[in-house]
Amino acid sequence: MAVPMEYYLLLSAAVFCIGVFGVLTRRNALLFLMSVELMLNAANINLVAFSWHHGNLTGQLFSLFTMALAAAEVAVGIGIVLVLYRNFEDVDVTKATTMEW
Amino acid sequence: MVVEYAYAIPLFPLASFVIALLAAHFAPDALPKGGALPGIVAMGGSLALSAWVALAVAGGATYDTTLYTWVGGADLSFTFGVLVDPLSAMMALIVSLVAFLVFIFSLGYMNDEGETGLPRYYAGLSLFSFSMLAFVVADNLLMAFMFFELVGLCSWLLIGFHFREDGPPSAAKKAFLVTRFGDYFFLVGVVAVFVTFGTGQFAGAESFPALAEAVLAEEPATTYFGMGAQTWFSILGLLVLGGVVGKSAQFPLHTWLPDAMEGPTPVSALIHAATMVAAGVYLVARMYGFYLLSPTALAIIALVGGFTALFAASMGVVKQELKQVLAYSTISQYGYMMLALGTGGYVAAVFHLTTHAIFKALLFLGAGSVIIAMHHNENMWDMGGLKEKMPITYWTFLSGSLALAGIVPFAGFWSKDEVLYEALIHGFGSAGGLAPVYLLAYAMGLLAVFFTGFYTFRMVYLTFHGDARSDTARDPEPVRWNVKGPLAVLGIGAATVGLINMKPVAELTGAHIDFLHKWLLGPEEGGWPALTSTGLHHYEVLMKDVAGIQSAYPLGETPTLLVSALVSLSLAVGGVLVARSLYGGPDPVEHTDRLGGMKTVLMHNYYQDEYQVWLAQGVTVPLARAADKFDQGVVDGVVNGISSVSLFTGSRFRRIQSGIVTNYAALMTLSLVLLLVVFVVFGGVVN
Amino acid sequence: MTTSPELYRGSKAAGLAAVALFAVLAAVFVGAGFSGGAGFPADVSITASIGYLLFDFPSYASVGGEGFLAAFEIIDVVLVAALVGAVMLARREGGDPLSVEGGEE
Numbered sequence: 001m002a003v004p005m006e007y008y009l010l011l012s013a014a015v016f017c018i019g020v021f022g023v024l025t026r027r028n029a030l031l032f033l034m035s036v037e038l039m040l041n042a043a044n045i046n047l048v049a050f051s052w053h054h055g056n057l058t059g060q061l062f063s064l065f066t067m068a069l070a071a072a073e074v075a076v077g078i079g080i081v082l083v084l085y086r087n088f089e090d091v092d093v094t095k096a097t098t099m100e101w
Numbered sequence: 102m103v104v105e106y107a108y109a110i111p112l113f114p115l116a117s118f119v120i121a122l123l124a125a126h127f128a129p130d131a132l133p134k135g136g137a138l139p140g141i142v143a144m145g146g147s148l149a150l151s152a153w154v155a156l157a158v159a160g161g162a163t164y165d166t167t168l169y170t171w172v173g174g175a176d177l178s179f180t181f182g183v184l185v186d187p188l189s190a191m192m193a194l195i196v197s198l199v200a201f202l203v204f205i206f207s208l209g210y211m212n213d214e215g216e217t218g219l220p221r222y223y224a225g226l227s228l229f230s231f232s233m234l235a236f237v238v239a240d241n242l243l244m245a246f247m248f249f250e251l252v253g254l255c256s257w258l259l260i261g262f263h264f265r266e267d268g269p270p271s272a273a274k275k276a277f278l279v280t281r282f283g284d285y286f287f288l289v290g291v292v293a294v295f296v297t298f299g300t301g302q303f304a305g306a307e308s309f310p311a312l313a314e315a316v317l318a319e320e321p322a323t324t325y326f327g328m329g330a331q332t333w334f335s336i337l338g339l340l341v342l343g344g345v346v347g348k349s350a351q352f353p354l355h356t357w358l359p360d361a362m363e364g365p366t367p368v369s370a371l372i373h374a375a376t377m378v379a380a381g382v383y384l385v386a387r388m389y390g391f392y393l394l395s396p397t398a399l400a401i402i403a404l405v406g407g408f409t410a411l412f413a414a415s416m417g418v419v420k421q422e423l424k425q426v427l428a429y430s431t432i433s434q435y436g437y438m439m440l441a442l443g444t445g446g447y448v449a450a451v452f453h454l455t456t457h458a459i460f461k462a463l464l465f466l467g468a469g470s471v472i473i474a475m476h477h478n479e480n481m482w483d484m485g486g487l488k489e490k491m492p493i494t495y496w497t498f499l500s501g502s503l504a505l506a507g508i509v510p511f512a513g514f515w516s517k518d519e520v521l522y523e524a525l526i527h528g529f530g531s532a533g534g535l536a537p538v539y540l541l542a543y544a545m546g547l548l549a550v551f552f553t554g555f556y557t558f559r560m561v562y563l564t565f566h567g568d569a570r571s572d573t574a575r576d577p578e579p580v581r582w583n584v585k586g587p588l589a590v591l592g593i594g595a596a597t598v599g600l601i602n603m604k605p606v607a608e609l610t611g612a613h614i615d616f617l618h619k620w621l622l623g624p625e626e627g628g629w630p631a632l633t634s635t636g637l638h639h640y641e642v643l644m645k646d647v648a649g650i651q652s653a654y655p656l657g658e659t660p661t662l663l664v665s666a667l668v669s670l671s672l673a674v675g676g677v678l679v680a681r682s683l684y685g686g687p688d689p690v691e692h693t694d695r696l697g698g699m700k701t702v703l704m705h706n707y708y709q710d711e712y713q714v715w716l717a718q719g720v721t722v723p724l725a726r727a728a729d730k731f732d733q734g735v736v737d738g739v740v741n742g743i744s745s746v747s748l749f750t751g752s753r754f755r756r757i758q759s760g761i762v763t764n765y766a767a768l769m770t771l772s773l774v775l776l777l778v779v780f781v782v783f784g785g786v787v788n
Numbered sequence: 789m790t791t792s793p794e795l796y797r798g799s800k801a802a803g804l805a806a807v808a809l810f811a812v813l814a815a816v817f818v819g820a821g822f823s824g825g826a827g828f829p830a831d832v833s834i835t836a837s838i839g840y841l842l843f844d845f846p847s848y849a850s851v852g853g854e855g856f857l858a859a860f861e862i863i864d865v866v867l868v869a870a871l872v873g874a875v876m877l878a879r880r881e882g883g884d885p886l887s888v889e890g891g892e893e
Contacts, residue, residue, distance in 0.1 A: 082878050774808050
C-alpha cells in the first residue's frame with residue numbers, strides 16, 4: 001500500500017520547521033549549523049517524494065546535488081565558526097554583535 | 102556720416118581708463134603724470150568728435166541704432182545702442198568739454214600738490230567720463246539705467262579717493278547708499294516699463310513714449326492692474342523719478358551732496374556740479390515725451406523742483422566752508438531745472454542745464470584754485486583779500502558768481518529768467534489743478550532767487566574782498582597755468598553762453614537769435630524727422646493736447662516777459678546788495694546769530710541727516726530683524742523640521758540591526774509566514 | 789557550587805515563528821488534493837538509471853529523467869572550492885603547521 005503524498009510532505013515540513021526552530025533559538029554556532037543541515041535534508045525528502053509522485057528520477061538526482069552542496073556549505077561553515085572563535089573568544093552567536101547600528 | 106561714429110565718443114575715455122589701470126598695476130613708472138596724459142588726449146578726442154557730431158546734427162542729421170543685442174528674445178530683447186539727436190549731441194559736448202577742462206585742472210590740483218595714488222584717480226575720472234558719455238548717448242532705458250549705476254559707482258570711487266582718512270569713505274558710502282535708494286525705485290520702474298511696453302527705446306516709432314501716446318489716444322484705453330492707462334503711466338514716471346531725485350540731489354534725497362564735497366575739488370567740479378547730478382535731469386528730458394502724458398507726474402516734478410530750490414538756497418546762506426555753499430547752490434539750481442521740466446519749459450530746462458554746467462564747473466574749479474592757495478583750508482572766515490593776489494581766479498570766479506546770481510548779461514540771467522517765465526505763463530494758462538501748483542512752484546523759485554544772489558555774493562565778499570584774516574590768506578600759494586587755463590576758458594563761457602538763447606532780446610527786437618530754441622525745434626521750424634520723435638515740436642504738441650499746459654500772458658506777451666525779467670533781476674540784485682552791506686567791508690563779521698533759532702535749524706540742515714539715520718536705524722533695522730527671524734524660524738525651520746523627522750525615524754529604525762544573526766533569521770521566518778498566508782488567502786500570483 | 793547542566797539555554801519565544809510556519813505549511817499540504825502517485829516500476833534498477841542519467845545517457849535509463857552532466861562537473865568544482873576555502877579560513881599565520889602558536893587569539 002503506497003504511503004499518501006501528504007504524509008511525506010508533512011514529514012518534510014516538520015523536519016524543516018524543527019530546523020528553523022533550531023536556527024532561531026540555538027546560541028551555539030555549531031548547533032546552528034546542525035539545524036541548517038536539518039533544513040537541507042528536509043528539502044531532500046520533499047524532492048524525493050515528488051520524484052516518486054511524478055515517476056521521474058529528476059527529483060532524486062537533484063537531491064544528490066543538494067547533498068553535495070550541503071557538504072560544501074558545512075565545510076566552509078566550520079571554517080567560519082573557527083574564525084568567529086578566533087575573533088570573539090566564544091562560539092556564542094549572540095556575542096558577535098559588532099555589525100550593528 | 103560722422104554721426105555713425107558717435108559710439109566712439111564714450112570709447113575714448115574707456116581706453117584711457119584701461120591704460121591707466123594697466124599701467125598702475127604693471128608699470129607704475131611708465132606714466133609720468135600718473136595717467137593724466139592719456140586721459141587728456143582721450144577727452145580731447147571725445148570733445149572734438151562731440152563737436153563734429155553736434156555740427157552734423159545742426160545740419161539736420163540724427164541717428165538711432167542698436168549696436169549690440171546682449172539678450173535677444175522674441176518678445177523682449179536687451180540691447181546697447183546709440184541715439185544722437187539735438188539733446189544728446191549737446192549734452193555730450195558739454196560733458197566732454199567740462200571733463201576735458203577738469204583733466205587739465207587736475208594736473209594742477211593733484212599732480213602739483215604731490216598727491217599719491219594718481220593712476221587710481223585718473224582711472225576713476227576716465228571711467229566716469231566713459232559711463233557719463235555712454236549714458237548720454239544711450240538709446241534705451243535699460244542701458245541708461247546701467248550707466249546711471251556705473252556713474253554712481255565712479256562717484257563712490259572718487260569721493261572716497263582719500264580713503265585712509267575718516268571722512269571720505271563715509272561720505273562715499275553715504276552718497277552711494279542714498280542714490281541707491283532712489284535707484285531701487287528706478288529699477289522697478291525700468292522693469293515695469295519693459296513689462297508694459299515690451300521695449301525701453303527712447304526714440305522712434307517703436308519707442309515706449311510713442312507706444313504710450315498711442316495707448317492714450319485710443320478709446321477706450323486699456324487698463325493696467327485695474328487702473329487707467331494715464332494713472333499707470335504716472336506711476337511709471339514717478340518710479341523712474343525716484344532715481345532722478347536721488348541722482349540729482351532733490352529733496353528728500355539731497356543729503357549726500359554736501360558730504361560728497363569730501364572728494365577732491367576737480368571731482369566735485371566734474372561729477373557733483375556739471376555732469377553726474379545732471380544725469381537725473383537729463384533722463385527726464387530724454388523721456389520727456391513720456392512724462393508729458395501724465396500731468397500728475399509733471400506737477401510733482403515742478404513742486405519738488407521749486408521746493409528744493411528754495412529749501413537748499415535757505416541752507417546755503419549760513420555755511421562757512423566754500424565748497425558747502427557751492428554744494429547747496431547745486432542742489433538749488435537743479436531744483437530750478439526740475440521746476441522748468443515740470444512746468445513744460447523744456448527749452449528753459451535744457452538751457453539752464455547748459456549754463457549751469459559751465460558756471461558751476463567754473464565756480465568749483467575757482468574754489469579749487471582758492472583751496473590750493475589756502476593750503477586746503479576751506480573755511481571762508483580764514484580767507485579774505487585774495488582779490489589782489491589771485492586776479493585771474495578772482496575775475497573768473499566773479500564771472501561765474503554773476504552768472505549764478507542771475508545778473509544780466511551773464512548766462513545765468515537768461516536761463517533762470519526763462520525758467521521762471523515759462524513757469525509763470527504756464528501757471529496762468531494751464532487747465533485744472535496744474536495752474537495753482539505751477540504758480541506755487543514759481544513763487545518758491547522766485548523767492549530762491551533772492552537767496553541765491555545773497556549767498557553767492559556773501560561767498561565772493563568773504564573769500565576775495567576785505568582784509569586777509571589769516572596768515573595763509575596773506576601769503577597764498579601761487580597756482581600755475583594748468584589751473585588758470587580752464588578757469589579762463591570757463592570764465593569766458595559763463596559770460597557768453599547765455600547768447601545762445603536770449604529770448605527777451607529776441608522778443609523785443611524780433612531778431613531770430615534764440616538759437617537753442619531753433620536747435621531743439623529742428624531744421625526750418627518743421628521739427629526733427631519723426632524718426633526720433635524727440636523733437637521740441639512733438640513735445641509742444643503733446644503739451645497742449647495731452648498735458649493741458651497752455652500759455653497765458655496776463656499783461657500781454659511782451660510786457661509779461663519784461664516784467665518777469667525785471668522782477669527776477671531786481672530780486673537777484675537785491676540779494677547782492679544785502680550781501681554787500683553785510684559782508685562787503687574790510688572786516689566782515691558773522692551775522693548768522695541774528696537769525697536766532699533758525700540758525701540752529703539751518704546749520705543742522707533741517708535735521709534731514711538725523712531723520713534719515715533714524716529711518717535707517719529706527720524703522721529699517723527692526724523690520725529687517727523681524728524678517729530675519731521669520732526667515733530663520735519659519736522658512737529654515739520647516740526645512741530643518743523635515744530633516745529632523747527623517748533623522749529621528751532613522752535613529753529609531755536602525756535599532757533593528759542588532760548584530761544578532763538569530764534575530765535576523767526570526768524576522769525572515771516571520772516574513773515568510775506572512776507571505777505564505779497572503780498567497781494562500783489570495784490564491785497566489787497565478788490564479 | 790555546581791549546577792546541573794541545562795538542557796537548553798536559548799530563548800524559546802522566537803521558536804513560535806517556526807511553529808507558525810509549520811502550521812501554515814501543514815494546512816496547505818493537507819488541504820491540497822493529491823491524486824495517486826505514479827511510482828516506479830518494480831523490477832528496474834533505480835540506482836542504475838540514476839547513474840545513466842547523471843552522465844547524460846537517457847537512452848540507457850529505464851526510468852525517465854533529465855541529464856545532469858553539466859551539474860555534475862560544476863558540483864565537482866564547487867566541492868574543490870569549498871575545501872580550499874575551508875582550509876584557507878582555518879589557516880594560522882606564522883609558525884609551522886604543527887605548533888600551537890600563531891594566528892589570532
